[in-house]
Amino acid sequence: MTTEPARVRSLRPGIGLAAAIDAYLHTVTSSNTRRGYRAALDALVAEFGPDTDVALLDPDRVDVWFRDRWGAVSAPTFNARLAALRSACRYWREQTWLVGDPLTRIRPRTIPADRSRAMTRAEVTALLDGNADLRERVLWHMLYETAARAEELLELDVADLDTANRCARVRRKGGTVDVVAWQTGTARLLPRMLAGRRTGPVFLTDRRAKPHVAVADIDPDTGRARLSYRRAAELFDDHTTALAGGPYTLHQLRHSRLTHAAEDGTSTPMLMTLSGHTSVRSLAKYARPSKDALLNWQAATDPAARRRR
Known part of the structure; x- marks a missing residue:
């Protein structure tokens, strides 16, 4: 007599990826942030399909997909896409739609120190x-x-x-x-x-x-x-x-x-x-004038510009 292997039942019904993304984006109040996050989340749907249960996102496959999709972009863009997906996954875990972390194998890239770090x-x-x-x-x-x-x-x-x-x-x-x-x-x-x-x-x-x-x-x-x-x-x-x-x-x-x-x-x-x-x-290191300030100073102190005025 053979028995079928035991199946682990979810505590609540699964939810498709597209529906889970829509639910998450409704919690993002900033339209700019929503627009930026959608670039990463839409790509996730394109790869895995809109009806895929978010609980079934496999870390190995997600890792391969993410690196194929954004492996050649700059470190800030790579990190931005990763941040968008991580934020969505946090929300899905809070809703108990997701238990593990499908992004566990992906780490943010180190961004080299920038002397112009100050925001304009x-x-x-x-x-x-x-x-x-x-x-x-x-x-x-x-x-x-x-x-x-x-x-x-x-x-x-x-x-x-x-x-x-x-x-x-x-x-x-x-x-x-x-x-x-x-x-x-x-x-x-x-x-x-x-x-x-x-x-x-x-x-x-x-x-x-x-x-x-x-x-x-x-x-x-x-x-x-x-x-x-x-x-x-x-x-x-x-x-x-x-x-x-x-x-x-x-x-x-x-x-x-x-x-x-x-x-x-x-x-x-x-x-x-x-x-x-x-x-x-x-x-x-903090009191260093920005690039914009340097350009404005150069324009204001340009002898030729002074003569024209």
């Missing part, structure tokens, strides 16, 4: 004026306006804020307590995000904290936990993938603010206070 003013404006969720808009405005490190701002508690004077106490790298100050962009958005909260972390997750989270990292009113750097970086990467020149990193907002301040003629002591650096050498 136009790129910063496009980012900050975009349609991201309120929490992200507050964090990104504050990162740019204060030139603080992301870790420093994510560790803020509501009690650290002085909203009347647009500043807050932070703990700098090395443990030094310092003050950071922001401008109108943050001042307009921050009260809306806090919604009257007077305790707990400033930046919170969307869900209630898990049992192992420290009490100091939980908002006592909502039960939500402090937003982690890893999650904040993922959201920023996801949002900026489709932007011109993207994706960007959270650190680039700090870098850009210091670069733009240096271009505006800000004194070295003020730049050091803004950045929290204690040595000019550490500041130098």
Whole structure:
């Protein structure tokens, strides 16, 4: 007597790839981000078929397909496509449509260090004026306006804020307590995000904290936990993938603010206070004028142009 091998039953019905992609893209609020992500997701459908159950995506086959499809592109494009697929897979796992990680064999490519890492003013404006969720808009405005490190701002508690004077106490790298100050962009958005909260972390997750989270990292009113750097970086990467020149990193907002301040003629002591650096050498790599500033300076100081005027 022969018996058939046991079959593992899914806890819920499977979902086809096309339907799963549509469901995921409906959660992406930014039209630019949706457009960028669709390039990767449509290619996935073209390869595996619209009715393929997402739970059956095989890591070996996905790895071969991805490298054949984008193996020859630049590192930023390779990473952008990978980021789009990873974001979708995270969502599918949250819906329990997917258990494993079909992208487990693919790693982002290393992007060589770039001396022009600062975002242009136009790129910063496009980012900050975009349609991201309120929490992200507050964090990104504050990162740019204060030139603080992301870790420093994510560790803020509501009690650290002085909203009347647009500043807050932070703990700098090395443990030094310092003050950071922001401008109108943050001042307009921050009260809306806090919604009257007077305790707990400033930046919170969307869900209630898990049992192992420290009490100091939980908002006592909502039960939500402090937003982690890893999650904040993922959201920023996801949002900026489709932007011109993207994706960007959270650190680039700090870098850009210091670069733009240096271009505006800000004194070295003020730049050091803004950045929290204690040595000019550490500041130098951030206060380097951008390529656009160099081109504008060359045009403004061109003797021939002066004679024409």
